[in-house]
Every structure is written in C-alpha cells, then in structure tokens.
Amino acid sequence: MTTLACQSCGACCTNPDANRGEGTDAYVPVARDERLWSRADLVRRFVVVGADGDAHLRLDPSGRCAALVGPVGRRVKCAIYVVRPRPCRTVQPGDGDCVRARRERQIG
Numbered sequence: 001m002t003t004l005a006c007q008s009c010g011a012c013c014t015n016p017d018a019n020r021g022e023g024t025d026a027y028v029p030v031a032r033d034e035r036l037w038s039r040a041d042l043v044r045r046f047v048v049v050g051a052d053g054d055a056h057l058r059l060d061p062s063g064r065c066a067a068l069v070g071p072v073g074r075r076v077k078c079a080i081y082v083v084r085p086r087p088c089r090t091v092q093p094g095d096g097d098c099v100r101a102r103r104e105r106q107i108g
Helices: 017-022 040-046 086-090 094-103
Strands: 048-051 056-058
Touching: 040 048
Parallel strands: none
Antiparallel strands: 048 056
16 A cells, blocks of 8 residues: 655646646635735745636646645645645545546656
C-alpha cells in the first residue's frame, strides 16, 4: 500500500485538465469570509478577482497555484498553508480529487 503524502506531490494544486480544456483558470475560489483576506500581502500575491467579481487563487502560466512552492511530484509546500481557502482544505490524500490530479500529472 502506497502512502500518499501531500508534501511530495502537489498535483491537486494544478488546474485540472477539464478546466484547461475549457480555458478556465478560476480553479480555487476564495470566499469573502476566508482568513486569507486578513493578509493583504498574501492577497496581493495570490488572489485574483475576475471580471465577474469572484475571487480565486492565482495560477502561474503552467496552471499551478502561485502559492505552491517546489516541483510537482517531488517536494512541495504551500506558501499560504495556514490561511489556505476551504477548497484547499477539503482535498484529502487518496480521495477522488487527489487520485484524479495525480493521474493527470502522471504521479504514481
């Protein structure tokens, strides 16, 4: 049995292939009641507000969350871990979202 460790993966921190196919980069919503909003420095670096007024985490040009530090599939950490939004908190190692993301990024 393989132990899935988030610190050696980061696949769920990349925009899913379905979103990329649709041209969507609004992957992780940031609700207005999230603790992240209390950190103006982090909001400036990691949050984007779309034309529709909805906020989401910023993605880099490759589709990775801008707060992800390190190479996907090797050694990663989250720069906003303590104040990460609820959608980031809900993914659990080995759940359906984890397995899908790992498969899409070809991480065994």
